[in-house]
Amino acid sequence: MIEFKNVSKVYDNNTVALKDFNLSISSGEFVFVVGASGAGKSTFLKLIMCEETPTSGIIIVNGQDLSSIRKKDIPYLRRTMGIVFQDFRIIDKMTVFENVAFAMHIIGASDREIRKRVPYVLGLVGLENKARRLPSELSGGEKQRVGLARALVNNPSMIIADEPTGNIDSSMSFEIVELLGEINKCGTTIVMVTHDLSIVKHFHFRTVEIGEGRVKNDTGLIRGDQK
């Protein structure tokens, strides 16, 4: 669950990125976040991930009030999130297998767990035959599937993705969102920022439009379960 109550974010240079922002996302939802450049979309995700702190207002993620979270607990909160980046952020010198294994290694998983889990997750994203490849031998869509496998490998309760299809062609983009849809069916909450309106139209997921730092439109409101 993600809840923003009257959240404002003013950056040090006085830019108002979010202003009295209210939004609640239940566990298991798939939400597209759209809006013009500079509207505050990435700021919204950074606040969820504790990469930024709000200037005012309340943010609750997985039952935890982020204003009272201790610094040492932030890595544990982040472990409940799988993060997918527009520019993939995979390590060029590591194979596909090693890239995904690394995410497990840093949270202290054993080699045995890693050997079992990584092939399973690579199978989920359709890369079971590319485990030994280097990123330079992959297409953009395949690189992003590595990014997705890495985000999934530690079994997060939510996936946070900032324009995950921003650097890949449109048919590959649809495949990535389809995969996210499959992951969502298994109960994982998905919050995905996108500029690609053809994707938004095609998939019929809840869509929140941010404009001038506020929620301008929310198709979730139609269901009447939001205030």
Ligand SMILES: Nc1ncnc2c1ncn2[C@@H]1O[C@H](COP(=O)(O)OP(=O)(O)OP(=O)(O)O)[C@@H](O)[C@H]1O
């Ligand atoms: N670290 C920062 N310091 C100061 N201002 C910032 C910072 N990050 C973002 N901003 C400003 O806050 C506003 C919202 O930025 P944000 O990155 O959230 O927009 P966005 O909706 O993600 O845009 P885009 O679609 O271009 O990615 C913009 O005016 C931006 O210039």
Ligand SMILES: [Mg+2]
């Ligand atoms: Mg952005």
